Amino acid sequence: MANAEIAKQGKPEEDRPQKSPLRAAWSRLMRNPSGRWSLIILAVVAAAALAAPLLTHYDPIKMSLADRLKPPSGAHWFGTDEVGRDVLSRVLFGGRLSMAVGLMVVVLAGSVGTALGLLTGYYRGPLDEVLMRGLDIVMAFPPLILAMAVSAVLGPTLQNAMLATAVVQIPRYTRIVRGEVMVLRQAEYVQAARATGATDLQILWKYVLPNCFSSILVLSTLSVGTAILTAASLSFIGLGAQQPTPEWGAMVAGGRTYLLDAPWYPTFPGIFIFLVVLSFNVLGDGLRDALDPRLKVA
Numbered sequence: 001m002a003n004a005e006i007a008k009q010g011k012p013e014e015d016r017p018q019k020s021p022l023r024a025a026w027s028r029l030m031r032n033p034s035g036r037w038s039l040i041i042l043a044v045v046a047a048a049a050l051a052a053p054l055l056t057h058y059d060p061i062k063m064s065l066a067d068r069l070k071p072p073s074g075a076h077w078f079g080t081d082e083v084g085r086d087v088l089s090r091v092l093f094g095g096r097l098s099m100a101v102g103l104m105v106v107v108l109a110g111s112v113g114t115a116l117g118l119l120t121g122y123y124r125g126p127l128d129e130v131l132m133r134g135l136d137i138v139m140a141f142p143p144l145i146l147a148m149a150v151s152a153v154l155g156p157t158l159q160n161a162m163l164a165t166a167v168v169q170i171p172r173y174t175r176i177v178r179g180e181v182m183v184l185r186q187a188e189y190v191q192a193a194r195a196t197g198a199t200d201l202q203i204l205w206k207y208v209l210p211n212c213f214s215s216i217l218v219l220s221t222l223s224v225g226t227a228i229l230t231a232a233s234l235s236f237i238g239l240g241a242q243q244p245t246p247e248w249g250a251m252v253a254g255g256r257t258y259l260l261d262a263p264w265y266p267t268f269p270g271i272f273i274f275l276v277v278l279s280f281n282v283l284g285d286g287l288r289d290a291l292d293p294r295l296k297v298a
Contacts (some may be wrong), residue, residue, distance in 0.1 A: 028290040035286020038279040058086035060093040060246040069262045079264040081254065091269050097241070098228050098248045099276065101162050103152040105227035106220045109166040113173025114216060117205050120174065121181025127262055133176075135171040143168040147230055151239040158231075158247065161240035164245055165230045176219055180212045214291040221287055225280030229284030232273055248273050 005104035029035045048055060058076075064084030072079045078087035116135075120128040138146065150164035183189060185208070193203050234248025241247035243254065248269040255266030 025290040029286050032183070032286045032289065034282050035243050035290070038282040039230040040287065041275060042283065043280045045095055045272065045279075046099060049092055049099060052092035052096065055092060056086065057088040058089040060085065060090040069258065069265070071262070072264055078268045079262065080085045081251075081265050082258060082262075084197075085244075087265060087268055088161050090251060091248070091272055094246040094248045094251060094269065095272065095276075097158070097222075097246065098232065098273075101165075101231045102224040102228040102280075105162055105166045105169065105231070106223050108163075109169035109223065109227075110216060110220050112166075113170040114209075114212075116170070116174040117177025117212075118181055119210065121178035122185055122200065122204060122208065124182075128178075131174075138168070139171045143226075144230060144233060147234060147293075148237070148239060151234050156239045156242065156247065158235070158241040164234065165227050168230070169227065172223070173216070173219060176215050178210050180215055181208055184208050184211055185237070187188050218284055218288045218291065222281060222284035225277040225284075228280070229273065229277050235298055 029039075062085065064080075065115055067076070067080050067084035068082055070076055070080045070084075076086050076088065078091060081087055081090070116131060120131050143151075146168050147161075147164040150167055151161050154160035154163065187207075190203055190207050193207055198206075228248075232247070232252070235247050235249030236253040238253070241250045243250065251269040252266045252273070255269070256264070258265050
């Protein structure tokens with residue numbers, strides 16, 4: 001009888017299987033309505049961009065002057081532009097380009113910034129002083145102004161705009177990672193690893209970098225939206241993607257002349273910029289809350 005009563009009570013709390021940190025963070029993110037909806041919006045936009053050839057039969061570059069500046073209709077859901085190109089087709093194919101630029105900028109800036117943060121935070125000394133003072137100079141300029149200057153020097157192409165956007169984002173990663181490493185290098189498990197003969201590279205890769213991952217992930221998610229917006233801004237002023245490339249910022253720039261006569265032309269790419277950038281920012285906030293150690297209570 002006693003054994004039956006114990007069985008009904010279930011396993012003790014300490015014997016119950018615990019969720020992995022990743023699964024627990026995902027569960028908290030899905031319980032957050034704003035984080036969940038932002039992820040859904042990004043997934044829908046990304047899927048539509050990848051499936052663009054299946055969703056529209058119009059060539060995003062081919063001109064048709066007989067169809068110029070037609071309003072939204074059954075034939076052209078988002079209308080047409082000044083040379084008769086289908087706006088929906090250009091928005092979908094432009095989504096591929098804009099989101100790819102955002103992700104590539106984050107990969108480039110995140111890789112360089114994380115490496116610099118690990119080195120400066122772990123070794124300190126003259127290397128830290130020189131690199132951090134150089135990054136202070138970079139951060140003294142408004143990010144968009146600095147990106148405009150770098151892009152203007154390199155030349156008005158989408159690749160140069162992407163590189164310029166990455167340059168202005170590197171200091172953010174370096175400072176975040178450096179701050180974390182300066183704390184982690186004094187942790188007991190790092191001291192123990194050093195005492196057992198682990199090399200600096202092993203300590204950084206095995207013990208320090210994994211504990212910086214959550215901060216890097218949150219910053220990367222927030223930075224994708226910033227990168228898309230910066231690249232679109234450079235294209236808008238003529239320092240990024242050039243015609244006839246279907247890129248959201250360049251489309252808004254081309255449509256501003258026709259804002260009163262054909263408001264659909266700049267409006268639809270502008271809406272997609274707004275939705276994607278906002279969704280990445282909200283998702284970043286949701287990830288920050290999901291990965292916050294103080295919230296890991298269940």
